[in-house]
Amino acid sequence: MTLPGSLDEAVAALAAMPTAVPVAGGTDLMAAVNSGLLRPAGLVGLGRINEIRGWQYQDGAALLGAGLTHARMGRPDFAALIPALATAARSAGPPQIRNAGTLGGNIASAQPTGDALPVLAALEASLVIAGPGGARREIPVGRLLAGLDLLRPGELIGYVRVPLLHAPQTFLKATARTGPSRAVASVAVVLDPARRSVRCAVGAVAPMPLRPFDAENWVSSLIDWDGERTLAPEALTAFGDYVGAACIPDPAPAVTLEGTEPGTLPPAVLHLRRTVATLARRALGRALA
Ligand SMILES: Cc1cc2nc3c(=O)[nH]c(=O)nc-3n(C[C@H](O)[C@H](O)[C@H](O)COP(=O)(O)OP(=O)(O)OC[C@H]3O[C@@H](n4cnc5c(N)ncnc54)[C@H](O)[C@@H]3O)c2cc1C
Numbered sequence: 001m002t003l004p005g006s007l008d009e010a011v012a013a014l015a016a017m018p019t020a021v022p023v024a025g026g027t028d029l030m031a032a033v034n035s036g037l038l039r040p041a042g043l044v045g046l047g048r049i050n051e052i053r054g055w056q057y058q059d060g061a062a063l064l065g066a067g068l069t070h071a072r073m074g075r076p077d078f079a080a081l082i083p084a085l086a087t088a089a090r091s092a093g094p095p096q097i098r099n100a101g102t103l104g105g106n107i108a109s110a111q112p113t114g115d116a117l118p119v120l121a122a123l124e125a126s127l128v129i130a131g132p133g134g135a136r137r138e139i140p141v142g143r144l145l146a147g148l149d150l151l152r153p154g155e156l157i158g159y160v161r162v163p164l165l166h167a168p169q170t171f172l173k174a175t176a177r178t179g180p181s182r183a184v185a186s187v188a189v190v191l192d193p194a195r196r197s198v199r200c201a202v203g204a205v206a207p208m209p210l211r212p213f214d215a216e217n218w219v220s221s222l223i224d225w226d227g228e229r230t231l232a233p234e235a236l237t238a239f240g241d242y243v244g245a246a247c248i249p250d251p252a253p254a255v256t257l258e259g260t261e262p263g264t265l266p267p268a269v270l271h272l273r274r275t276v277a278t279l280a281r282r283a284l285g286r287a288l289a
Contacts, residue, residue: 001043001044001045002043002044003047003048004046006051007049007052007158008134010046011154011155011156013044015154017044021038021042021044022045022046023043025047025069025102025105027093046156052066052104052158053065053067054068055068057164061162061164062164063128063159064082064162066105066156066157066160067103070099070103070106071098071099073086073103074098081164082119082123084122084189085123088115088171088188089116091171091180093182094180103116104156104160107127108151112204112205112207113183113203114203115203117201117203117208117209118187118202119201120162122169122200122209123162123163123165123169123188124142124163124199125162125163127140127141127159129157130155131152131154142209146208165190165193165194167190168286169188170283172279173185173279174275183203185204185275185276186202186203187200187201187279188200188201189280189283189286193225196223197216197217199216200212200215200243200280200284205247212247214242215239215242215243215280218242219235219239219284231284231288236285240280240284243276248265250264251265257269
């Protein structure tokens with residue numbers, strides 16, 4: 001395994017060995033190797049690249065290094081900066097996974113259950129990608145997760161640019177069992193007073209985080225942004241239901257899913273929709289509290 005000391009050295013190592021694969025914490029990659037899904041011809045380790053293990057401030061945003069571990073993001077100083085991402089990081093697997101697993105690995109793996117992903121989608125974060133010859137390009141995280149703009153051969157995620165909103169934000173996650181485990185559904189809610197908007201992203205129920213834009217616009221219009229930012233319980237419930245139905249819609253009337261009436265959802269899917277609705281209601285309620 002090659003262990004470069006800078007982002008550009010890592011990119012150069014990948015260019016010199018095009019069949020090699022980058023590895024950060026190895027929590028996803030080694031699972032794929034161990035299960036026989038992947039046999040990389042070589043590895044370029046990112047663990048010694050200090051420049052991507054912390055963060056810096058730039059033009060009202062935080063530039064987060066891709067090598068930040070979940071454990072580091074869960075600490076109080078980071079939580080004061082981007083609370084929802086810290087909450088997501090604290091819930092990402094058992095301690096040994098949080099100590100090794102990184103933000104960049106979470107994004108590049110792009111698993112539906114990646115806990116950082118709905119938070120980054122709601123924050124409208126962007127990725128600074130490092131390419132050959134010191135090149136840098138920046139893409140919205142949503143474009144990468146939607147497959148509209150993929151990493152090109154030899155490129156690495158260097159940093160994640162997150163706007164600092166200085167307003168409440170929450171992340172909530174439902175799991176199938178108690179203790180740190182992968183999400184069945186997760187919801188991130190972010191208040192953006194400057195844009196007078198609530199932004200919401202739902203994770204784990206689709207291949208990529210979903211943004212229920214109509215529900216966001218509707219609830220944003222109900223909030224008194226210059227006064228007390230409160231909502232009646234009925235409005236919070238309606239927001240939750242709106243988000244649940246937007247992310248897990250009814251099938252078209254002509255469509256029959258096995259064991260159900262035409263145009264209706266199976267009980268397990270209806271349950272998931274209710275779970276999303278509950279998470280969204282609570283997440284917004286906490287953000288406004
Ligand atoms: C038991 C277990 C429980 C888990 N629970 C959770 C959970 O609850 N929530 C959750 O979100 N995740 C969970 N995970 C998944 C995993 O820990 C995270 O996705 C982690 O953030 C991956 O980071 P990593 O540094 O280990 O990635 P790696 O395994 O090193 O790499 C993963 C992929 O990303 C690529 N990559 C890594 N860094 C970069 C980069 N900078 N640029 C480009 N490509 C890169 C690698 O080539 C590889 O394809 C769990 C994993 C395990 C094994």
